[in-house]
Amino acid sequence: MARIAVDAMGGDHAPDAVVAGAVDAFHRGHDVVLVGDPARIEPLLERSDADLPVVSALEVIEMADDPSRAIREKKNASITVAAQLVASGEAAGMVSAGSTGASMAASAFVIGRLPGVGRPAIASFFPNRKILLDSGANTACRPEHLVQFAVMGAALAATHHGFDLPRIGLLNIGEEEGKGRDLEKEAFRLIKALGGIRFVGNVEGRDLARDTADVFITDGFTGNVMLKTAEGASQLVLRLLERSLADIAPVSVADDVISALRTALNPETVGGAQLLGTRGVVVIAHGSASRVAVANAIGLAAGGAEQGLVDKVADGLLRAAAAVG
């Protein structure tokens, strides 16, 4: 079973929600080690019936800290120590609800990148299981980065969803080949020439609701806009729905409908995004992650570790390197 190191001190509701989520994950059969201040973690554990191991880490990285500098200077911060456990092989993966920048820096400087990785990328999950990368790690990308995202995303969809050959789409502003910026034109050519993945060509934002692609590939700026727009549009529809329901349906039905929909759209069901391209499984949970989100994020990390996500990503990168030359 894959051991997952959990940064108990990262996130808006840490350590309480993180420890509670870790205990839930433990009860689901996961092997979890908590990293942080034992004086704050152990009283929380004592109230539960789970005797999880705790690794002491007493420094804290603040949101205002520069992540790269903080990771290098604060060797005893909870996220740094969690990353050290992954780097040493004591853990197969880690989960943090601290700042995305700190998770990325800890991955880069402590765990390290897989051979040949140009840019590690953040892969996010939509409520209908579709995967988007990069959803925000790299604001500017070159075509060869998008090729790497294609193989890394294919590896994630294969391990996480069990798809044999996930369908990879290049996010663009039209379906025809030749659409988009120079970035998309060149990435299209390179991904098309790549073996071992199922490239379905250009896709658009509206393919989010279509059965055309399992993985959306784009640069981190566009991906971040896509992710947050989907969130904004969903909220907007929910708001319009609440108004319609108030006019049409009995209150009890309306409440049930809204609540079922919020559950279906709830990002906590997945629990976090995956950082791909590092030498270990890294799951970045939302800063506001609840107990439920943390438990699911640990499940996501454990699933990735047990299904050999890192090795599959490494294999894909080798293939991409051969194709890009």
Add this chain to the structure above:
Amino acid sequence: MARIAVDAMGGDHAPDAVVAGAVDAFHRGHDVVLVGDPARIEPLLERSDADLPVVSALEVIEMADDPSRAIREKKNASITVAAQLVASGEAAGMVSAGSTGASMAASAFVIGRLPGVGRPAIASFFPNRKILLDSGANTACRPEHLVQFAVMGAALAATHHGFDLPRIGLLNIGEEEGKGRDLEKEAFRLIKALGGIRFVGNVEGRDLARDTADVFITDGFTGNVMLKTAEGASQLVLRLLERSLADIAPVSVADDVISALRTALNPETVGGAQLLGTRGVVVIAHGSASRVAVANAIGLAAGGAEQGLVDKVADGLLRAAAAVG
């Protein structure tokens, strides 16, 4: 009253839906001239009780034609003739459901750009009245283009919504100044220095559902992704809603809820997007525009013409030119 030239031959359902929509707009008090093949338009008019003027234009621009070339070579195409009516002042604006590329080319080569316009931009409306530009005219933009989009979008929100000082937001991947690519960093600095508009700084896709900005400014690639993602996410939520409703609500309630929501989200309520930066009002209706969409697109064009949209855009551009230097 502002006369609007309508390309009767453009769109998937032309001329039938276009003529029917034009008749509806006429009955709402709009001054409409139809442009296209009289042999196909007049029988449709005869069946209605509206005696609209028809200007003959017998050539057709096919979807496969290169738009710029077709507009220059097919002087007697319906969209070219509609644009000529605007250029000569016989009409104050035009509406076409033909290809976006053809509308843009007709605007550029026949109507002409306002002084100093770097890039005309397509401004789209979200269901909650928020405006996005550029939503697809220019895949690559420089910071000074975004400054022009800011003043053009402010002019549109002022005329269309009657807002005194619409709130202008720069689409980005975080709220703090300094976020984004070089494009956003420099555009932020330039727009902030601009007088006469209310710049609220960086906004994100999730601000679509927040009361933070009335107008979203971005390049045409990112804007197109945002627009289509909002559409895709809305469809996805509708699909999840249908599933929840099937379990929870009586069929009649479920049908009413879905139908009310589809109405609230219906892009036909606005009818089209506005091309800004040209010397006349140009509304680009969706290729699949129905009678309802065409009628509303004509209302949108007439409203812009009557409220002095082109002059307000020109004023904004002068201000932007002074600020950018």
